Amino acid sequence: MNEKSSLQNLLVLVTRPMPEGEKLCAALRVEGAHPTYLPTIEIVPLLNEKNLIKCMNDLDQYTLFIFTSPQAVFQSVALIKKAGPIFPKTLQVAAIGLGTAKALQSAGFISVIYPEEWSSEGFLALPLFQNLTGQRIAIFRGEGGRDLLAKQCEARGALVTPIVVYRRALPRVDDIEHYRELLQTQKIDIIVCTSGDGLRYLVHLMGADYLPLLQHTPLLVISERLIKLAKELQFDTVFLAANASHLAVIEALYQYKGNHDVSC
Numbered sequence: 001m002n003e004k005s006s007l008q009n010l011l012v013l014v015t016r017p018m019p020e021g022e023k024l025c026a027a028l029r030v031e032g033a034h035p036t037y038l039p040t041i042e043i044v045p046l047l048n049e050k051n052l053i054k055c056m057n058d059l060d061q062y063t064l065f066i067f068t069s070p071q072a073v074f075q076s077v078a079l080i081k082k083a084g085p086i087f088p089k090t091l092q093v094a095a096i097g098l099g100t101a102k103a104l105q106s107a108g109f110i111s112v113i114y115p116e117e118w119s120s121e122g123f124l125a126l127p128l129f130q131n132l133t134g135q136r137i138a139i140f141r142g143e144g145g146r147d148l149l150a151k152q153c154e155a156r157g158a159l160v161t162p163i164v165v166y167r168r169a170l171p172r173v174d175d176i177e178h179y180r181e182l183l184q185t186q187k188i189d190i191i192v193c194t195s196g197d198g199l200r201y202l203v204h205l206m207g208a209d210y211l212p213l214l215q216h217t218p219l220l221v222i223s224e225r226l227i228k229l230a231k232e233l234q235f236d237t238v239f240l241a242a243n244a245s246h247l248a249v250i251e252a253l254y255q256y257k258g259n260h261d262v263s264c
């Protein structure tokens with residue numbers, strides 16, 4: 001990442017949903033890459049405002065708010081602020097990783113707890129979560145996400161209130177033929193995918209006729225769970241970024257390009 005043009009000629013298919021996907025594309029352009037953007041997940045707001053208002057009314061009873069993704073922040077913070085609570089000093093705010101922490105900080109939450117390992121497992125390994133007896137926790141999350149965090153918090157003595165604020169849906173893509181043509185002409189050097197649903201939806205959107213081409217295209221993911229899923233979907237070549245941050249994705253792309261001949 002020393003030279004602006006170091007990713008020159010690298011055509012990257014970015015599938016991350018908005019707004020983070022657009023931000024990743026912008027960061028890739030700064031590095032000289034040629035991102036093409038196909039968000040394979042549509043984020044649909046699901047927040048039940050009554051549930052959130054009840055949570056805000058009982059704010060003094062909570063010790064911790066946990067946000068499991070940047071989308072959980074984007075879809076809930078406006079209504080949290082609308083409720084206008086004065087947060088007690090005993091209430092802590094936590095994020096599943098640095099990206100979520102940055103979203104919270106941008107929304108005005110200055111002190112945010114997050115793990116170095118961006119996962120539920122890394123989160124649960126923090127000293128704060130070893131004994132949760134008597135604590136009341138609200139978890140802001142998407143529909144159908146992993147239940148590990150809530151179950152483990154309950155097993156450690158906490159009373160957990162899940163607040164589902166969005167769901168992931170298959171988007172309508174009117175110009176899907178454009179992306180299929182990029183596959184067919186082998187112009188895509190590598191695909192970036194940051195979630196299981198995003199990868200499944202990509203396969204669905206491209207269709208069965210293009211599946212072999214998709215499977216032969218190198219794929220960059222952000223977790224061991226996604227590597228396992230990619231192998232189940234029979235992708236030939238899968239690379240792992242250190243975490244879900246834009247910086248980690250770009251660093252992984254530098255490593256990929258350094259080991260492969262990418263020309264015009």
